[in-house]
Each structure stands twice: as C-alpha cells, then as structure tokens.
Amino acid sequence: MKLPPLIHGPFATRLLTVFVLVWCLPLDLAAQTSVAVNTTNDLDDGTCDATHCSLREAITASNNAVDGGIIAFNIPGSGPHTLQPSMALPPVEDGVSIDGTTQPGFAGAPVIELDGSLVGEAHGLDVVGSNNLIRALVINRFAGNGISISTDCTDNVIEGNYIGVDATGTAALGNGEAGVAMFQGASDTTIGGSDAGAGNVLSGNVFGVLIADGSVSGTQILGNLIGTNAGGDQAIPNSQTGILLWGTDTVIGGVEAGARNVISGNGFAGIDLGPGSTGTIIQGNYIGIDAAGTAALGNDLGIFVNFSPNNVIGGTESGAGNVVSGNVGLNININGLDASENILQGNYIGTDATGTVALPTGRALRIEYARNNLIGGTQPGARNVISGNYRGISIEGPTATENVIAGNYIGVDVMGFAPLGNRGAGIRFTTEASNNTVGGTEPGAGNIIANSTWVGIAVFPEAGTGNRILGNAIFDNAQLGIELNRDGVTPNDENDPDTGPNNLQNFPTLIAAVASGSGAVIEAELASAPDSSFLVDFFSNLACDEEGHGEGRTPLGSVTLSTDATGMGSVVAAFSTISGTILTATATDSDGSTSEFSQCLELATWGVSSSPTSRTVTPGESASYAISVSADGGTFDETVSLSCSDAPPEATCTFDQDEITLVDGQASATMTVSTAAPAGSSRVIPWTHGNPPWIWLSVALLLLVAMGLRERLRRSDPRWSPGLVPVSALRGAAIVALLGLMVLSQNSCGADGTPPPEGGTPTGSYELTITAAWESAQSTSSATLVVQ
CATH class of the missing domain: 2.60.40 (Immunoglobulin-like)
Structure with missing residues (x-):
C-alpha cells in the first residue's frame, strides 16, 4: 500500500515523534493542545503545523488554546539547534509547557538554544501567566532577562535550563539583566528542583535570579548552579549577585542533597536579601565553594542580609546547614537596623563541606548595626563551625545589640578538637556595639573560641558596654582570652569607676x-x-x-x-x-559587662596524716597522735578545722587546736584519744594482770599473828588481859578478810581469769577517721587505736 506523500519520509518520522511524546504525557497535560517546533527560523505565517512550526508560532498557538499547550521540539539534524528571534517572542500565558527534553538527541544537557543577540531590548521568555513549565533550554544574549515572570502569575516551573551560558555550559553568553526575574506579584515559582536534572545553570548574567519586589512570594530555588559552569567547578560569574531578592517567604535550597544550590563565583554576593525581604529560608547550599565541596570558588560576599528580618540561614535538621566559605571579602554580612530576628544555625563558615579543612576565605561573619539575631543555639544541631577565616565574628555599630552567639565552634574543626583558627580575634566588638551575649548560662550555650592568631574575644576601645561573655571554652589563642580596650591586661582599680569597653x-x-x-x-x-x-x-x-x-x-x-x-x-x-x-x-x-580573665591560680592538693598511725592502750589510758595537714601544688595557706570520728565507745577524741592555719602549705596539731576504765567495778587489780590481791592476804595473816601475840601476852602477864582486843573479835576480822578476798576475786575474774566486759572502753582495734575541712572541701585519713 502506498502512503500519501505527507505521511512518509522525514515528515512521517516527525509526526510519529510528536504522537509518541503526546501519548506519554500525563493525562492532564495530554488533554492540552500539543505542537512541535520543527524549525530554527523565526517566521510566523499564522499556522503551526507539521510542515512549519517556529517557536514563535508554537507559543502563539499554545496561548490561543483553551487549556494552554505543550510545546515539544523535533528539529531535524544533530544539535544543538540555535533559534535566533528577530524580535521579542510572544508572552507565555497560562498552562504552557516548553520542553526542550523532547528534542531528539537530548541526553541530559539542553540542545535547544535561544539566542537573543538579534532581538534588541527584550526578555528571552516573558511569562505573564500561571502554571507554565520551561524546561531544558539554553537562553542567552538577550538584552533583558533570560526569563521574566510577572503580573500576578503563580505556580510556574523553570527547570533544567542553561541561562546565560553557551550550550556546553562552559562559557559565558550572558543576558543583560537576570537569568530569571520575578516581579509584580509573581508567586510560588519553582526555579530548579531536587530531582536529578531539574537544576538550572544560571551564570554569566548580571543577576542569576532576581526577585525584584516585595509582592513576589513563595519562590523556591532548588538544585541550581548559580555563577558556575555546568560542572560546578569553574566560575562563570553573574556580574552582580547570584540571587538578589526583595520578596517574601523564599526558599533557597533544602535538606535533601538534590535541593542544594551551588552559588559561587559571582561578582558581588552569592545571595543578597534586600530591604523589605523577609521570611527567607536558606538551607543546604554551597556558597563560595565548588560542587564537590572541596575547593574555594568564591563570591565577593557569600550571603548579604541587608535590612532584612526574620530569615533562617541553615537550621538544626540534618542537611539544613550551608557551607559558606571561600568568599573573597566576607562570608556572611547581616547589616542594618531592620536586619533583626535572623537565625544562623548548623552552617560551616570558612571550611570545606567536611568541616575539617580550612579554605582560603575572607571574614567569617559581620553583624553591622543589626540587632536581636541568633548565631547558633543550645541544641546540638544549631552549632555553626566558624573556622579558618581571615577574621572571625565582628559585631559593629551602636544599634548592634541583643545579638546572641551561642553553642558554636569557633577556631576548631567540626569535631571540636583539631585547630582551625581564625586570623585576628575569634569575636570582636567595636563601634559602640553593646548588650550582646557570647555564650550563656544555659546548658549548651557556651562556645568554643580557640586558636585565634590574636585574642579569643576583643572588646575594642570604641565598643559599648553590656557585652556578656559567659560559659565559653576559650583556649589556645595567641594572646589574651578576653581583651578589653586593646591594650593587654587592664589592671583593676579601686571601686572600678572607670569607663570604656564593658566599663x-x-x-x-x-x-x-x-x-x-x-x-x-x-x-x-x-x-x-x-x-x-x-x-x-x-x-x-x-x-x-x-x-x-x-x-x-x-x-x-x-x-x-x-x-x-x-x-x-x-x-x-x-x-x-x-x-x-x-x-x-x-x-x-x-548590666552584663564582662571582665577580662583573672590571674591564674594553681589548684592545691592537700592531705591530712597521723604519726604514729597506731597506738595501744588499756582502758582508762590515753593515746596521743601528731596530726599534720599539708598542701601541694598551689598556694593554700588557709585555716582548716579538724575533727575525729569513729572513736570507740566510752572514749573521747580531742585536739589541742580545733583550727589550724597553714603556713607555706603546712600545719600540725595533737590529737588525744582518752579511753575509760570500767565504771562501778569492785575489783582492785585483776588476777590476769599479774598482781594477785596480796593486800587482802596480808591483812588476814596480820590478824592471825595479832591473835597469837595477844594470847601469849595474856598468858605471860594477866595484867594485859583487860586492855587487849578480845580474841573473838580478831578471829572474826580475819575470817571477814578471807571471805572478802574470795568474794572480790570471784567478782573480778571470770573462769579464765579475764575481766568481764562491763562498763568502760571495750577492748578491740578501732579505726579512727581524721578530717580536715575548709569550707566544703574535706581531706581525711585514718589512725588505729588498740584497746586491750
């Protein structure tokens, strides 16, 4: 069967391509009018058909369709294909999809190029409607913006384009204004995306992205290369700013890796939040470094918060922090009285993407005339790493008040150990900056401020007062940890009447x-x-x-x-x-004014000891010990109190001095432990002590001898008889003495001859605790008392 002439050969191939593209589109888009651009020329004969359809004709046809239209590409020959409009293209109205990925030969990089060098004063594509998609085009050399979005339009998507560079993505062919510009109420525009291939290259223009007024809101800028080549490893600068915005509620980047923008190599700022802009969230971006996160590719200024309040740069969530490093002059600048309530958290400022290597960079962060901003925070994820910069943090200006710098690592790596010092001071206050806080008393509020080539924190002579410096770890800085007045250690003065930085x-x-x-x-x-x-x-x-x-x-x-x-x-x-x-x-x-550090004092270690360490006594005897208190290491010549505990029952422990004062770290006292004999005992001397009761035996024998002598006297001379004690009385006394001896001996001695444990200090070995105390500090030792 012979085909009609219009449906075979090259035309048949193009028609089949369009059919397949339309068939594969989602149902809601497939219902739209679909046309295919099949020529590079700019002719408009009023009809877009299979024989001839220029981009100009395709836009007109899609605008005229009730539900918008799908513009595919099927230009014969190998690409890239360059379209050179001779005048401004028609505005893109509602529901139009211009999709360069449909061109045969597309393999991830755009092959359809819009060259505006012949147009004159015009934008590349002028979007004036909503729900439009512009994908995978090269747009360069227009006098105006590469893409302009305006007039209250919403939900437009710009993805996968090269805007301001050539088709290889390696050379600048800039547009005269912005790569993408939004103004006059444009809202909820998405520039790029987090999916592979969705990001744009926005380089070589005056601005990469321009959000031109406060009526623009809800813009999302995701996954783009702004100021670099398509590889993200060489600069193709936008001559002014990567992203300049005055809009509200803009999102730049995100926590997903695919949402990361690389905003580097631009002539002025990577991101400039202009006056009136507010509510911007900047997360997960590389600003001033290459796409690999390892090398500097600096903007002149990384992020400029210019009279803009209520913005978030970074965040506590994993992946929210930005790497803002390698920028030539300054990494982040928060400027102006209205630049308040801004939050910087979780960022690496001055290092590579690992947080372990310092990159060539300018100053880290300057807060000028801005108030009530938070740098860091008490949560672990809020910590910024601010290290390896030409300077650290500078807070300047009489309205620079109530700023809080908390929980950051300043001058160390992401682990908080390896030195990555900032040049000069870690933090400096100048030009009347007052009532700011570095650190705090809450858990997690303290910063590490270390390894600076000058001082940790400098409060310059022209700075104000009330700058609190609390709870920080400040160490290994080349000179003072805290420097007031830039003159070395400032001596104390009586009643502290002087004025100056922090008074x-x-x-x-x-x-x-x-x-x-x-x-x-x-x-x-x-x-x-x-x-x-x-x-x-x-x-x-x-x-x-x-x-x-x-x-x-x-x-x-x-x-x-x-x-x-x-x-x-x-x-x-x-x-x-x-x-x-x-x-x-x-x-x-x-009022919050913090001093410099005091002079150092070495911590003393101290101890208390006893000589001898053991004594032996019998109940009723006392034991003495020489007690010494000594301090080593630091100077400790204080008055300490002495006490003793764990003495045995019925014993007392006393000191000849309850308080002693150390001189050259030494002091001594005498401790006496007095034991008690058994109370109420009728025993004279126990048998077992080697002293039998001879006195009682002697009394009994003397009485018996007395009875014998009496009897002899009476018999030899009766005249003695009336004056002599009756023999019965002597006999009775002797018997009483012998009975008393027997009773007392039985009461005083047990079966084995030992004294019964009744009353007095019991026998045994006792460990005495000796305590020296100064304020709430205590030092203890022990001594042994043996009672037997």
Whole structure:
C-alpha cells in the first residue's frame, strides 16, 4: 500500500515523534493542545503545523488554546539547534509547557538554544501567566532577562535550563539583566528542583535570579548552579549577585542533597536579601565553594542580609546547614537596623563541606548595626563551625545589640578538637556595639573560641558596654582570652569607676583553691562597684597563658557575688568535677559587662596524716597522735578545722587546736584519744594482770599473828588481859578478810581469769577517721587505736 506523500519520509518520522511524546504525557497535560517546533527560523505565517512550526508560532498557538499547550521540539539534524528571534517572542500565558527534553538527541544537557543577540531590548521568555513549565533550554544574549515572570502569575516551573551560558555550559553568553526575574506579584515559582536534572545553570548574567519586589512570594530555588559552569567547578560569574531578592517567604535550597544550590563565583554576593525581604529560608547550599565541596570558588560576599528580618540561614535538621566559605571579602554580612530576628544555625563558615579543612576565605561573619539575631543555639544541631577565616565574628555599630552567639565552634574543626583558627580575634566588638551575649548560662550555650592568631574575644576601645561573655571554652589563642580596650591586661582599680569597653570591669582575684574529691572548692574576691551584684564565672585550664591571665578552657560554673559598701566582696564556689589544675575566673556586672580573665591560680592538693598511725592502750589510758595537714601544688595557706570520728565507745577524741592555719602549705596539731576504765567495778587489780590481791592476804595473816601475840601476852602477864582486843573479835576480822578476798576475786575474774566486759572502753582495734575541712572541701585519713 502506498502512503500519501505527507505521511512518509522525514515528515512521517516527525509526526510519529510528536504522537509518541503526546501519548506519554500525563493525562492532564495530554488533554492540552500539543505542537512541535520543527524549525530554527523565526517566521510566523499564522499556522503551526507539521510542515512549519517556529517557536514563535508554537507559543502563539499554545496561548490561543483553551487549556494552554505543550510545546515539544523535533528539529531535524544533530544539535544543538540555535533559534535566533528577530524580535521579542510572544508572552507565555497560562498552562504552557516548553520542553526542550523532547528534542531528539537530548541526553541530559539542553540542545535547544535561544539566542537573543538579534532581538534588541527584550526578555528571552516573558511569562505573564500561571502554571507554565520551561524546561531544558539554553537562553542567552538577550538584552533583558533570560526569563521574566510577572503580573500576578503563580505556580510556574523553570527547570533544567542553561541561562546565560553557551550550550556546553562552559562559557559565558550572558543576558543583560537576570537569568530569571520575578516581579509584580509573581508567586510560588519553582526555579530548579531536587530531582536529578531539574537544576538550572544560571551564570554569566548580571543577576542569576532576581526577585525584584516585595509582592513576589513563595519562590523556591532548588538544585541550581548559580555563577558556575555546568560542572560546578569553574566560575562563570553573574556580574552582580547570584540571587538578589526583595520578596517574601523564599526558599533557597533544602535538606535533601538534590535541593542544594551551588552559588559561587559571582561578582558581588552569592545571595543578597534586600530591604523589605523577609521570611527567607536558606538551607543546604554551597556558597563560595565548588560542587564537590572541596575547593574555594568564591563570591565577593557569600550571603548579604541587608535590612532584612526574620530569615533562617541553615537550621538544626540534618542537611539544613550551608557551607559558606571561600568568599573573597566576607562570608556572611547581616547589616542594618531592620536586619533583626535572623537565625544562623548548623552552617560551616570558612571550611570545606567536611568541616575539617580550612579554605582560603575572607571574614567569617559581620553583624553591622543589626540587632536581636541568633548565631547558633543550645541544641546540638544549631552549632555553626566558624573556622579558618581571615577574621572571625565582628559585631559593629551602636544599634548592634541583643545579638546572641551561642553553642558554636569557633577556631576548631567540626569535631571540636583539631585547630582551625581564625586570623585576628575569634569575636570582636567595636563601634559602640553593646548588650550582646557570647555564650550563656544555659546548658549548651557556651562556645568554643580557640586558636585565634590574636585574642579569643576583643572588646575594642570604641565598643559599648553590656557585652556578656559567659560559659565559653576559650583556649589556645595567641594572646589574651578576653581583651578589653586593646591594650593587654587592664589592671583593676579601686571601686572600678572607670569607663570604656564593658566599663573596663575589674576581674576577680582567686584567693584559694583546693581539690575536694574529683572536684574543687575555690574562693574568689572582687573589688568593684560598692553594693553591687556580680556573676563570677570559673574555669579550669591545662596551663596558664603567657600573660598570667587566663584563658578559660573548661567552664566550671558560676556563682553570684555581692560587694559591700567598700566595694569588696568574696565568694566560695564548689564544683563536683574538674579537669586541669590552673584556675581562672571572670566577673560580669548586673548590666552584663564582662571582665577580662583573672590571674591564674594553681589548684592545691592537700592531705591530712597521723604519726604514729597506731597506738595501744588499756582502758582508762590515753593515746596521743601528731596530726599534720599539708598542701601541694598551689598556694593554700588557709585555716582548716579538724575533727575525729569513729572513736570507740566510752572514749573521747580531742585536739589541742580545733583550727589550724597553714603556713607555706603546712600545719600540725595533737590529737588525744582518752579511753575509760570500767565504771562501778569492785575489783582492785585483776588476777590476769599479774598482781594477785596480796593486800587482802596480808591483812588476814596480820590478824592471825595479832591473835597469837595477844594470847601469849595474856598468858605471860594477866595484867594485859583487860586492855587487849578480845580474841573473838580478831578471829572474826580475819575470817571477814578471807571471805572478802574470795568474794572480790570471784567478782573480778571470770573462769579464765579475764575481766568481764562491763562498763568502760571495750577492748578491740578501732579505726579512727581524721578530717580536715575548709569550707566544703574535706581531706581525711585514718589512725588505729588498740584497746586491750
């Protein structure tokens, strides 16, 4: 059978292609009018058909269809295919799909190119309606925007396009304004997507994406390469900004890896949140580095929050943090009085995507004149890693107040161990910045601030007051941990009347510190403003810095100290655990001004001992012990109290001095333990003690001798008889003495000759506990008392 001439050969192939494309579309799109662009020329003869359909004709046909239209491509020959309009293309109205993936030969990169070099002042595609899709086109060299979306349109999708580069994605062929621009109420536009191939290359233009006014809302910018080539490894700068927006509720990136934008290599900012913009969420992006996350590919400025409030940069959810590194001048700038209530959480600022390698980069974060912003937070996922930057965090300007920097790693890697120091100060306050907080008293609020090439925190001479520095781990900085006035250690002054940064708040003086179990007890005093209250923060360190003041590696906790009318106050603090033996402290007044670190004080270890360690006594005797208290390591010349416990019954333990004062770490006292003999006993000396009752035997014998002598006297001379004691009386006394001896001997001795355990101090071996106490610190030892 011979086919009609119009349905065989090349035409038949093109017709079959269109049929298959339409058949494979979803039902809701398949119901739309479908046309196929089959030529690169720009002619418009009023008809889009199989013999000739230019892009201009296809747009017109789709606009005229009731439900919009599907514009496919079936241009003969190998691509890429370049279309050069001679004038502005018709606006794209409602429900139009322009899909470059339909062109035969498409293999992931666009092969349909719109070249605007002949058009004059025009946009590449001007979208004025809703529910449109523009996919897989190369759009370059237009005087206006590559794609313009306006006039209250909604739900438009721009995906898989190369806008501002050539068809290879490697060379700039920029449009005169933005790659994609939205204004005049455009809402809920999606630029890119999280699926493979959905992202656009938006490079080589003035702006990659422009959200031109506050009437634009709900834009999602996902998975794009903005300012780079199609490989994401070389810069093709947008001359100004990657994304410039004044709109509201914009989402840039997301927690899924596919939603990540690479926004790098642009002439000014990667992202610029302009005045009036609000509610922007920026998550999971690489800003200033390549698509691999390993090399710097910097914008001049990473993220610019310019008079824009209520934005979130990062987040606590896994994958929400951005990598903002490698930018030439500044990674993040929050600027202006209206730039408030912004949240930066979970970001890597200054490192590669692993958080372990520092990249060449400018300053980390500058907060200028902005107030009430949160950098970090107390949740683990809120932590920013801010390391390896030319400078750390700078807070500047008289309206830069109530900003909170909490829970961050500043100058270390993502694990918090390896040094990745920032140049200069980790954090600096300048130009009247006041009433900000670094750290805090809540669990998780403290920052690590370490390894800076200058100081940990600098409060410059021109800074304000009330800048709280609480609960942070500050260590291994080249100079002071906290520097007020940029002049080294600021000496304390009487009553602390001076002014300056943080009012040059006096630091505490550590008086004594001694180990107590696995913890420590520390005494501090403060000379400052009279009748005032202060928060004293204590720290332990592995070593003291060269200046002898600080730093504060491990926060121990804080206590409140009050001064009297003379400006003096003291406090004793006890901590259950401690690491490191070098102690320091800071003082913060009721207005929030924190001092520099105190001088270091070494923690003393102490002990109490007895000499001898054992004594033996009989009930009723006393034993003496020489008690010594000694302290080693630090200076501990305090007054300690002594006590004894676990003495045996009916015994007392006393000291010749209940309190002793250590001198050069040494003091001693005498402890006496007095035992008691059995109370109420009729025993004179027990048999078993080697002293039988000879006195009673002697009395009995003397009485018997007396009776014999009497009898001889009476018989030899009767004249003696009236004056002599009657013999019966002597005999009775002797019998009583012998009976008493028998009774007492039985009462005093058991069957084996030992005394019965009634009354007095029982025999046995006793372990005495000797305690030396200072404040709540205690040291104990033991001594043995044997009673037999």
